[in-house]
Each structure stands twice: as C-alpha cells, then as structure tokens.
Amino acid sequence: MSRPKSLPPAPVAPNDMLIGALLRVPAQAIHRRIINELNASGFEDLRQPHMAVLQFPGPDGVRPGMLAERAGMSKQAMNQLLRSLEALGYLARSDAPDQGRARIVDMTKRGRAAYAKMHDILRDIEREWRAELGPKEFAQLKELLSRVWDSPLTR
Amino acid sequence: MSRPKSLPPAPVAPNDMLIGALLRVPAQAIHRRIINELNASGFEDLRQPHMAVLQFPGPDGVRPGMLAERAGMSKQAMNQLLRSLEALGYLARSDAPDQGRARIVDMTKRGRAAYAKMHDILRDIEREWRAELGPKEFAQLKELLSRVWDSPLTR
DNA sequence: CCTTTATGGTAAAGTTTATTTACTCATGTA
C-alpha cells in the first residue's frame, strides 16, 4: 500500500480547534500536493525527505551545515540527502575556497527546473485559496502569517 | 548530534513569501515545541512519529485503519505506532465486537494525560500569539484558517 | 451449504531515512 494522495476530513466542529491543527492540516495538504504534482511533472524521483532541501528559500549557494540547521536535522542526515540529490542530478557540491573546509551547494539546471515547478504549483494553490476566501481575506491571511513569521514566535 | 530545539530564521524578506512557507514554518515550530515540552513534562518517551497518533482530534475510540488514513500512512505503519504506544502505556487496543474483526483504540490514563498536556501547551501558544498579534487579529487568523479547513482546499 | 469477495487487521521481511560514532581538513590561538 502506498501513501494516499489526499486525506479524509476530520470529523469535528472547527469552533474548538486550536491553532496547531488549523495550521498543520493545510500545510500538510500543500506539502502532499507539491510532491504529487512534482512527481507527475517529470520529477518522479523526488521524495518527501528531499523536500527538506528544496523547501523555500532553496539550497542554492548555501552551505550543507546551514541547510541542516534550517531543516532541523543533523549535518550527516542532510549530507545523505545532498548526496542523493546530487546523484539524481538536482545539485552539486563544490568547494567554497574562501572559508576553511567549507563547501557550497549549487543547483543544476534540473534542480532549478524543479524549484521553478514548485513555485508554479504554489502559485496555483494561492490562486485557488484567493478564489475561495476572497482576495482581500487571502491577503489578510498572508499578512497575519507574515507577522507571525517576523515575530519571535516561530523560533 | 541530536535535533535542535529551534530553527534559525530564514534570511528573506517576507514580501515574496508564498503560502506554503508561511504555513509550514509556524506549524513546524509548534510541532517541535509540543514534542519538546511533552518530553520535558514526564512524557520523555514520546517521539515525533507518535504525534501522528496523538494529533488532534486524538485516537480515542477510533479504529486503527481510520487513524492510518487520517495520518496519511499505511495501516501497517500505523499499527507499529500503536504497538509502540501500547508498550509505552499510552493506549490499548481492544476488540470492537460490533463490527467484524474491527478493533478500537482506547487511551489509558497516561495517554489522556499526555493529550491534556498537549492541549495545555497549545493554549499557551495561543496566548502568546494573541499577545503578539492582538486579540482581534488572532481571532481573524483562526477564522480564516477555519474557512480554509471547511473548504475543499485541504483535501 | 459452500465458495467467493470485501473489509479490517496483523506480522515479518526488506527498504529507506536518520542518528550515533568516528574521522579528516583547515584555521585560529596559546
């Protein structure tokens, strides 16, 4: 049995729902959709764990250790992801000659194509949300989430 | 090296941020915090995968297959989680004599205590967000997210 | 009544993913 493409609705009244579930469920739905549509668009070999690397703001020009920190995983785990993505042709690791033993991640053409596709999918999703909520309300939602982002709440 | 307790801020201007990242980052921050505080409150043995079971609206009275579907994983994977949580004393699986071979998950006292603790943590988080955004704006945020939840967007 | 089909559940093996442990290389500094 493989993973489903979508999740069943939770049988609850949304009144008593807390911010955790309210954020988690839509975020997961978006995450799934991105993977599914990437896989259906010529990027069949990308799996969930790879998303920790491709995620906004993307790995281009960033050092492995920083990527690990961003993703909340060990440098070793990130390194395995990077090796995998390198083998699949999405990126390359080159020496960053300026600083010690540091290396740097460069996306390949294919990597940038996948990243652009992700962007397109997210644009589609935003269009749908805007149509559902109304343009003003959707802008408000993004504004409020941006304020959360800027605040120390998310650290 | 073990997982960090918090993530570094992404070096970006939030203007060009898409809804994916705007939802993902706060949701992950909440998720991490819940695990960390649970671990620090006498529930040391709960790990990330277990959260797929404990997540709102909780497993009490639900059948394993339904939990698997909700979590977006195979019945077998869910069953391993349930076995683990059963061994740790958070729940029990009993026969549901009404329907076929169906079983049902019952939370133990300890399980309900963990679930209640999760709820408390989320209440704390909501309080902090309300203080940061303002009560009216926070209510607006939840209202907008509830509308997304109710819509077909998240399925 | 017997066979088939569908549903719900479980177990073991195998694969993937992540952590633990241990090491290299470059740089700074006492």
Place this chain on the structure above:
DNA sequence: TACATGAGTAAATAAACTTTACCATAAAGG
C-alpha cells in the same frame, strides 16, 4: 608546536516506513 574549534564527511547502527503476505469476520451468490 600543540591544542582547540568549526565545517564536512563516512561507516555503522537504529528507527521508521513500505512491501508482501497472511488471518479472521461478514456479506453475497450459486
């Protein structure tokens, strides 16, 4: 020089998930 530090990597181990396969109950069809 000797020592410490930070960044990176690799191999071994452990954890988590999927694949494959199976059992048990109920419903339907002959």
